Structures are given as structure tokens and as C-alpha cells.
Amino acid sequence: MRALGGDQVDEAVASCTATLRTVVDRDWEGVKAGRVEWSCLHTAEHIAGDLIAYAGQLAGRAQDAYVPFEITLDEGTDNAGALHVIETTGALLSAAVRTAPRDVRAFHPYPFRSADREGFAAMGIAEVLLHTHDIAEGLGIAYAPSEDLAEAVLACIFPHVQPGPAAWPTLLWATGRGNLPGRAPVTEWHWHNNLVIPAERLTLTGVRPGAAHDLRLGGDGGFEWIDGGPYQGTREAAGMTVKAYEAGVLRPEFGLFALVRREDGRAVGGIGFHGVPDDEGRVEIGYDLAEAARGQGYATEALRALSEWALARDDVSVLFAAIEPDNLASQAVVSRAGFVPASVAEERTAHEGHDAADGALLLYVRRA
Structure with a gap:
């Protein structure tokens, strides 16, 4: 179970863009992304929004609430442009994680109202992996990140979840995206940062x-x-x-x-x-x-x-x-x-x- 930091944020973003770039010529705006209610293009925008939000929380040392800003794609942004935004916001989160001291914590509601640099890295990575899965599912292509990256995310922000036979299917199950033998379907879930x-x-x-x-x-x-x-x-x-x-x-x-x-x-x-x-x-x-x-x-x-x-x-x-x-x-x-x-x-x-x-x-x- 490896620790999570800027290098792993970069790895997650690279796996996302490498997979989705193979279908950049497809219709992302008219296709729903997996089990979420957004289109594939809106889901890509959401990935970028999460990455910049987590970077902002950590870099800005927010203590009581979310920093009040959000990112939106310019009108007319195509699929390739959306991936460029994901790469850019991923780099910003990676930099924020690398430069934050170990003891710095910033606001996040679940479950103890703060997270450290590893927690923000883990949440950003999870958003990238899971929503890349959603987009890939909507477009009918295969996607799976490295097992050790999924394992590290589980151990970091899902410590209450028993590891399964394989980490990636367990992470999908833990976030309501799949089934595991012998376990009831998950309908509600949150990150679990350390106290x-x-x-x-x-x-x-x-x-x-x-x-x-x-x-x-x-x-x-x-x-x-x-x-x-x-x-x-x-x-x-x-x-x-x-x-x-x-x-x-x-x-x-x-x-x-x-x-x-x-x-x-x-x-x-x-x-x-x-x-x-x-x-x-x-x-x-x-x-x-x-x-x-x-x-x-x-x-x-x-x-x-x-x-x-x-x-x-x-x-x-x-x-x-x-x-x-x-x-x-x-x-x-x-x-x-x-x-x-x-x-x-x-x-x-x-x-x-x-x-x-x-x-x-x-x-x-x-x-x-």
C-alpha cells in the first residue's frame, strides 16, 4: 500500500487522458457517462472542476468552507480541449500536494472537516479514476487503472471498507458502481479522511x-x-x-x-x-x-x-x-x-x- 502524492496524481491523470484520447473523435456531449446523470463532456468538466477545487483548498489553506470558485469550460470546447483542461488542473493539484507541508490541513467535510495533502491527493485521484470509468462506460470502451493505485486510494480514504480480492472492482463497488460477491450494493458513500x-x-x-x-x-x-x-x-x-x-x-x-x-x-x-x-x-x-x-x-x-x-x-x-x-x-x-x-x-x-x-x-x- 503505497503513499499518495503528486506523482500518483500525475499517474491518474495520464491514465485518464491516454484512455479517453483514443475516442476523442466521438460524441461526448450527446452520450450519458455510465451511471451518473451527466454527459461524457460534462463529466470531463467535472473531473477538472474537482482537481482545481482540491488544489485551491490545499493551496489556499481553507479552514471553514470551500473556496468560493468553480471552473467551467469555455463554450465550444471540444473533447481534446476538455482533456487539456484535465491535464492542466491535474498539474495544479499535483503541485499543491508536492509543496504543502506534511502538517497542513484544509477544509473538507468528510468526516472530520479537514484533510491533509495525502487526503487531497487521494480524493483527486479517486475522482479521476472513477469518472474516467464513467465516461469509458458511456462510450463503450474498457478502462482500468493500475491495481496498486486503486489499492492505495482504498487504504487512504476508504479505511472502513474491507479490501476485496482485487482493488479496482472493490473501489467501484465502494462508490456504487459495481457489485462484489457476498456484499450488498452501495447506495450512499463518502470519503473518510483521517482524524x-x-x-x-x-x-x-x-x-x-x-x-x-x-x-x-x-x-x-x-x-x-x-x-x-x-x-x-x-x-x-x-x-x-x-x-x-x-x-x-x-x-x-x-x-x-x-x-x-x-x-x-x-x-x-x-x-x-x-x-x-x-x-x-x-x-x-x-x-x-x-x-x-x-x-x-x-x-x-x-x-x-x-x-x-x-x-x-x-x-x-x-x-x-x-x-x-x-x-x-x-x-x-x-x-x-x-x-x-x-x-x-x-x-x-x-x-x-x-x-x-x-x-x-x-x-x-x-x-x-
């Missing part, structure tokens, strides 16, 4: 499945780490994220977050949940730091921020943290973050099926 939670000195940055896959294999997950990072617990948590994604049970907001230091953009550790809340709203939380980041209050700050975010939700009522009896530093962290030793009844509940079921561990809780 970020601000803290005082840190930003808790949601780790996507592709980044988690890289971390699990020993990579950096696309983050710049301080010396000694990421620590082993973060890599193990990344493996849990990948397994949940592959099983189709990942809820990314209850996955892994990298702790990114604001002052220099370097990651110092990881924090996250051991799964989704149960029917009673109970969920376990865990964290670790690179050794060089310990003793500076980062773990307490991150645990407070994530706990407050979680307990503000309707589906979370109790957070658990399980700690080794001799880990006095971690016991101090959870205490400073508002956790208290679990009651006998809470310990019994944990032992009946939660991850914090090891009787050798001390159990701490924080309640809503």
Missing part, C-alpha cells in the same frame, strides 16, 4: 492503513521520527490496525494515532485504542513513547486529549488502561490524565472478555 486531535504541544494524527502497514514492516509510516522512534508498542499497534482493516472491522477513529510534536513536526510516540467500544461503551486505550521523548509530559498530554475526545462521544462511557505493576512512570501518567484504579467489579468485567484481561496487570479507568 487529527490537537493537544498543547502535540497533534494526534490518525494513522491510515497504508502507513500502519509500513510501520508494521519496520518503516516510518510517512512520519519523521525522533531518535529511537517508533517504539515497539507503536509498531505492534500498527499491526492491529492492519489486521482490523483487512478484516473489514476498522473504525479509524478508534485506531492508532501518531504523536507529532508541533515545534518540529517530528513524531515522538503513538497512542490509540485496542478496538471499538463494546455495547456498554467500554474501550481500552494504550500508548508508548520513544525513549528520547520520555519524562517531558508528552504521554500525559496525549492521553488527556484522546480521553477527552473519546468520552465526549455518545458511544464511549469508560476507558481502560492496563499497566504492568512495576511500571510506576506509566501509572503516574494515567493518574495525571484522570484515571483511577478500577473497582473490583470493573476488573471482573475486564477479565470477562476485554483486552485488559491479564490478571498480572493493574487496571485503571476513566469514566465519562
